[in-house]
Amino acid sequence: MKFNKELLKGTTDMIVLKLLSQQDMYGYEIMKKLKQKTDNIFELREGTLYPILHNLESKKLITSYCQPTESQRKKIYYKITDKGRKILQDKEVEWKNFSEGISKLMGGIAYEN
């Protein structure tokens, strides 16, 4: 990643919920999709993503199911819930407030006090 990983804190739930709001996905797919969508700028590692998914599920913001398949490979699909979409909206507003605040601070003209 091209930035301090600390910056990511507080945004991961929003990112995962957003991706799942567009389509159901399994964990590994989310990792790949995030990298691909952001030209490798954003990345969530296994040790970060899977605990997040378990946590979101425990809060009923997403649900999981196993796609019926002929292979032995375990794939756990996740689907965003109505509650999840609501929380996603809240988090988007929160992010907007925060990033606009930073912009105001950082983009501020030198003479303003």
Next chain:
Amino acid sequence: MKFNKELLKGTTDMIVLKLLSQQDMYGYEIMKKLKQKTDNIFELREGTLYPILHNLESKKLITSYCQPTESQRKKIYYKITDKGRKILQDKEVEWKNFSEGISKLMGGIAYEN
């Protein structure tokens, strides 16, 4: 504050350096200035700010001095160094990359995959 405090992580050094790039200030003044400049949206508490100032000073990004005064009150003024200004620029670029990445993800149109 009107947002998840986790969002602040990774941005505090940048914020403090930015404020000090505009004028020398003492700790308490920085706290007040930040609140005032952002209409109470942003806030750094003592337990956050003072350790940050000590840390930035240990890294030579800021220096401190005591303004000569008739009062007994201890006020430690901080001044950004050339190194501090350089690091501030780096952090601003980092923030730009990060926030643009989030925008791309969150503002993305639903049909894009």
Next chain:
DNA sequence: ATACAATATATCGTATAACAAAGTATTATA
């Protein structure tokens, strides 16, 4: 005059969260 709020700095313990690393197992490829 006297209590209380605001100013000013400091530090310790706590909580959260992202990551690295290591582990297990399946499927595809060289």
Next chain:
DNA sequence: TATAATACTTTGTTATACGATATATTGTAT
């Protein structure tokens, strides 16, 4: 047939913001 990629899990580490508490000075209200 070994290796890489896929797929999920868990444990320990690290960074960092905060709450709480402490100390002391200065200003204000009763």
